[in-house]
Amino acid sequence: MTDNHAPDAVTSERLPKNAGFQVPDEAVRRLAEAVARLANDPDYFIQALTEMLLAMEPTSFDELPENEVRFLMESGAFTAETWASTSEGKGSPQLRMTEGWLVDILATMSLDDVRGFLGWEEERIGVAVAHGHLYAVEISGSLRFPTWQFNVGSPAKLLPGLTEIIELVMSRWHWRSVAGFMATPQSDLVAKGRQTPVAWLRDGGDIKVIIDIVEAADWT
Known part of the structure; x- marks a missing residue:
């Protein structure tokens, strides 16, 4: 500019x-x-x-x-x-x-960025969002896609277990709370030291452990 x-x-x-x-x-x-x-x-x-x-x-x-x-x-x-x-x-x-x-x-991407990154048409992205296979939020009248859900090292370029994560957090937390959680090392996610949920899933960790952490938070 x-x-x-x-x-x-x-x-x-x-x-x-x-x-x-x-x-x-x-x-x-x-x-x-x-x-x-x-x-x-x-x-x-x-x-x-x-x-x-x-x-x-x-x-x-x-x-x-x-x-x-x-x-x-x-x-x-x-x-x-x-x-x-x-x-x-x-x-x-x-x-x-x-x-x-x-x-x-x-730490979000525009619709155009996601279309280029995934190689998808806009219609396919819209369908994925509607069915909970992509996580999008509306900010100032535009769809934005938090970057934690993307994984350049995966053939699909999406975080493993993404659909389950979206279903888990969508009705519970504001999108910024989700971003904070996904980027924060958790005491229950231990491999080589404490891991963030994103790192845990990218390394093939069991998504059930993350589900248990989030559900346990409902009672705290």
């Missing part, structure tokens, strides 16, 4: 009345350059980021309800240690939530 595609400076007229500041053009330009460097679909990325930020409410950590705190930890945005550090005034909840969102959305 070049400078002439960067949005105009955000003035105080476009912000809440209590914002009390103006975002400089240089800051907007640097943001645009960073997005262009990191995202494979910069226009979509900046639109989704803007919508996410606009949906946020100004808040402090002591105002967050318990269920939102639990979600932030389950999604991987915080550990107990980083939560304690940040809630003591060493950061803002909005900044940390944005950081977690950025990590998660960068």
